[in-house]
Amino acid sequence: MEGKTIVITSGKGGVGKTTATASLGAALALEGKRVAVVDMDIGLRNLDVVMGLENRIVFNVVDAAKGKCKLKQAAIKDRRVENLFLIPASQSDNKDALSPELMKQFAKELRREFDFTLMDCPAGIERGFENAVAAADEAIVICTPEVSSVRDADRVIGLLYARSITPKLVVNRIVPAMVEKGDMLSHEDVVDVLSIELIGLVEMDEQVVVSTNTGIPSVLQKGSVAGEAFRRIAMRINGQPELPIAVPQGQKRFWKKVGRKLGFGK
């Protein structure tokens, strides 16, 4: 059976695309799938360090897509998670090194080899975005509960629709206490504005910093709420779309619980 290619995109930079790609890739591999994560940010590669595989790069996505090496040579095997592979970006080329046509060809090869291929899309909506999206069957849009991020997500969703892709939404870095105080957009607000299907909610989690510091995916860290959320998103991607989406609650204190019961929450 042919695999699926999914682009992880956002428009705005710094909202957690790379972390999401690494986490979802690891989680899908833990589910027993054969997974490739592809860094499409040509010239500014980062997925390799987030995954702790930066010392093992020989070939990259440009080499593989152009046929300068075999796909198997460019795919770095993760030693901690079985069936997880990284195809790193090239650091020396620029974004014109790839083209949408080339990526469409390359995607065929990826679908044959892997159950899931996750593309970490660069920020912006220029050539790098075009390249990443050209190879994708599906899309996941990551956004944070901030005005700038949601606005960019809206733009990207429009561009994806124009390419006949119906994206799904992950709201990342939710701070429940701020939402409760009325100082942060809630996930309902975001979904209301963007009106696309939600596939997961991820709470702000300091463990993610630790995870990128050490290069160990957050889904492998015990007690990481973000890691747990990404694992559940991976299950939804992997044939359990009906798995309920939990709303981040944060640390609940006694009086807050009482307040919520009395209707003073939110």
Added chain:
Amino acid sequence: MLNGILRKILGKGGSREVAKKRLKFALVYDKLEVSNDILSDLQADVIEVISRYFEIDKSGLKLDIQRMEDKTALVVNTPILSAKRKVIAA
């Protein structure tokens, strides 16, 4: 919880409501952004249609998108030289 009670009593919203309002406005604005190409195509079409009924000063025609607080309007302004007599088809 105290915050919640105070907010309920005073009816004061946090920055969340401000954010949502600004976001909705920004998205509406973004979608109304019309490229100059489209605007000049529209201008050519408008001139053609009006010219069927009026003699107009084509160089004096102005086409503009005006944004107000809660509405957006397309404003066409043109000097009319004369009305055209209807030619009755034989």
